[in-house]
Amino acid sequence: MAFDKSCPGARTIREPTPEDVNCPSCDEAVEIWTDELKANCPSCGTKVFREQQPSCIDWCPHARECVGPEVYERLKSV
Ligand SMILES: [Zn+2]
Known part of the structure; x- marks a missing residue:
């Protein structure tokens, strides 16, 4: 499993900062x-x-697994 392959775009979502x-x-x-x-x-x-900013959610085919389905749906639905 490639746990360290999470992209920088998803990091701002997984480790949010204000x-x-x-x-x-x-x-x-x-x-x-x-x-x-x-x-x-x-x-x-x-x-x-x-x-x-252009988000990996918009184009990355792995975004759903990457940030998790809940967050994915929340960001996609806006
Ligand atoms: Zn105001």
Whole structure:
């Protein structure tokens, strides 16, 4: 089994880190984790979307097994 072959793209999902995104309405910094696509602004409640980088989920045939079916479905359904 090639456990060490997990791609860097999936690592941001399997080992998420928070990113600050500025709210488009009030410019408050909103923390969005790399395995989340959006968060609500704590200040004004606006839905803030993380800038999506091209994700391996979109093209990798192994993405489903790589990040796990639950996470895969969650990210695909948005
Ligand atoms: Zn806001």
